[in-house]
Amino acid sequence: VIVVDDQLLLRILIGQEPEQLRSARASGVATTMCWFYRLSRAIAAGSTTGKLSGRFAALNAPRQGEVTRLVNELPGGIVTLDPRVVVPVMSALSSVASANLLTTEAVATALVLDADIAVSVRSALLERTSEAADVRVVLFD
């Protein structure tokens, strides 16, 4: 199992992921509530403001709705952990490394699933926290 960030999640949803990621997720793919939420929020905000808004304007209304559904209707094959399982690990992890909610959830999820974390962008905080918990982070760009 591999835990993917928000941009890689969207690539998987549209079937445009790097070949190495396709191989890496052969035994399953997971994401976190925070990455799922951040992607959904970015798309929702982008529908009205920012650099994405011009691209949204190029789509007709039904297709704008399809973009939102694409992101918000996560397929059942993508694993997300029940908070009752992951929150105690997040809490315990905070005694090892101090991080924000997104990073703590990502590393805790990887620990529970015994998984690597796949990211599209490097994050010093994520790398520091994952190293403290002996979790591997792999960059796919």
Add this chain to the structure above:
Amino acid sequence: MATRIADLPQPLAAAVARARSQVSVRPKTLPPRDIDPVIAAWAKDAIDSGALAEAIAEVAAADPDLA
């Protein structure tokens, strides 16, 4: 990846062991989704152009817990 629970400090090791005992993840294949090619191309362009990354950065800037 195999994170050895025994190598983790307490109380993290105990929390991870308890959580793993509650989770059973079997490999799942994602069935191909019937996605409108226009939507797929739109999303690919949003990623490749950096527009999505910019939108995500804006969310993260507004909420440090999502950075």
